[in-house]
Amino acid sequence: MSRLLPALALVLPFLITPSLAAAEVATAQRQVDAQQLDAAEATLETHLARQPDDSEAQFLLARVRAWQGRPEQALALYKLLLQREPDNADYLLGHGQALLWAGQPQAALTSLERAAEVAPDYLEVQQVMQQARAALTSPVSATAPLAAAPAQRRHELELSARQDWLDNGFDNWRSQRLDYSSTQPEGLGWYGALLREQRFGEWDNGVEAGAVIALDDNWTLQPEVGYQPSPYFLPEWHADLRLQRRLPAGFLGAASVRRTQYETTRVDRLALSAERYWDSWRAGYTLNVTDVANAGTPIGHDLALDYYYQGLSYAGVRVTVGEEEAVEEQQLITSDVRALSLQGRHWLDDRWALTWEVGQHRQGDYYTRRWLQLGLRHAF
Template sequence: MTLRTAVRLSMLVLAATAGAAHAQTVAQAQALVDVRDYAAATRVLEQRLQIAPDDADATFLLARTHAWNGEPARALPLYERLLAREPDNADFLLGYGQALTWAGRQAEAIDVLTRAQRLAPTYADIGTALAQARAAQAPAAAPDPLMPSPTDAPRPAVVQTVERRRTVSFSARHDWLDGAYDDWTGVRLDASRTQRGALGGYAALTGDRRFALDDAGIEAGLLVPMGETWLLQPEVGVVPDADFLPRYYADLRVQHTFTHGWIGSASLRTSDYPDTRVDRLAVSVERYWSAWRAAYTFNLTRLRDTHSPGHDVRLARAYGDGSEVGVQLVFGREAAIVESGVVASDVSGALLFGRHVFAQRWSWLWNVGVIDQGDLYTRRGIGIGLERRF
């Protein structure tokens, strides 16, 4: 055997040994990740990278491990290192976009995931991640900007993030009614806590004045994750000594996140008013793409053995880091509150709503619109709120 041949064989043996060590290390770390022992997986991968800092597989798995362990900020520089070498790698872009979302940087995540979707349009996980990034820009349990009816309006889709998010908001609205009706006013104090994969919750204190009467109540709900794509959302509300609002209501909502940015949900609600009971079935579909969000909700309301169909259509566009502006159209029939009680009424309306982030954790909420409640009254309303994230 010549010296050249011996050297070549030695190099082949060393390469094979290194490759086997790499494969064994990554496989060992993956096994630890599979049982959610993220701390042990991190130690194994960091030891590997001390020996082989350019090991892309180990770097990629370590980045995902940090993100899954609720530490997306530690994952971001690892993804940036990987993308510096392979800027068009769809897997790296997907992981980077998810980590940005979970770190609360939704606007950047949307840009990254939109680029990934252009590179790999059939990659279903990218569409799902883009939907999550878009939905994460909205508060998890905030009230609708201007509700067509006081308690039965459909809620936007909810997507929980790995980052633990707490929010507190205060909002007020004023409605001018035509005819002989006095103006309506209302205030809300909302608080919520959400985190991906963990039980979340929210609550609100409400106060409304109508027909020279005052109703004050409390609302509370839970966000119960069921796997990666299902979410259960039970909610209840109570108004002691109610004069016009429901004395209580109970709502059960289930939501599923599909691929390619689609989210579907259905809910059942029963509301016990002082003079009657109102039941409602709502089925919603929502789509997120790039900076846009579109949603449609079909409502079927039962009041005194009559069934009234209603429709809610929304289109919104995100801008900046978490800001959004949109339009909402409502039409059909619904349960309407009048001084004598609750009646079925035609409804049609157009509303503008928005959220403007003016500081890292502060946002303005606003709304303005007109709702025609059939032959009963026309309601022109404006609302404003202030939200703080913690």
């Protein structure tokens, strides 16, 4: 018996330590479930001081720090975890979420796309990929599941020029735009543009401005206005209000109303849209119902299909059919339209991108218009 007690004294710590470690991680998880993030962080830090290589505790601590609004500190832990298990879909997802909340949505897509390859049926990976793309294309993305995670604001500036060639004796068109946008996941976003267009030998100048307001995790409101001080063919002003709802399984739904005021008439439009994101694809459809004062109610359909590659670079096709109003020599006309265009944005690195668009638009029997647009975009 005297020999057994010293042996037990040596073995007992090794028997107790694993169960104690599991109990500490379980305690931290209960604290997280109760949204006691500070307490959970303290529990995990104490535990990791004794067992610094516990991957389960490191993973939970990384998520806690991201939920506390410190995604940069979470990224250091995810780096260690991914060094050990580079194909762990949970770690890749968490790494992508932390990058998104740190204001690096394009970098987030690299981890998320890898997670989608490893676990193609992982629904949450698809949802966060959608949020990362939305964070770069609009100011709407999801919040952290337990606490708001502030992310850096992203600004983008684009200078573009467009040339339109018309047949049937119509003069060609030209236009230039300077677009600016400021986005932040779960924050207020805004955008604006300066524009000038030449048609029929005349130049029109104008400005546009809008905002995207996240009402909650799923609803966003987007008001927009435009104004031309002395228009010849552009409208005097327009106002648009769009309400968008994020739906399960990568779907988005939206409705918008728009009023456009010309010198001689007014145009009201109702647009109903549906979008779906899955894997590297986005598909969209919009029904446009337009009320032209004293000129009928044209109905049009817009279809879109985009393929994303290398983060947020994409190429897409747009198709328009139905009826549409157009301005010809200061007269508003309505006619059948058929339009097809290809467009895209190719990111050269994290800051610079080239944008492009080519297309053809048939405006009833009036003319066929073909165009080319090129732009240079800078993120900062």
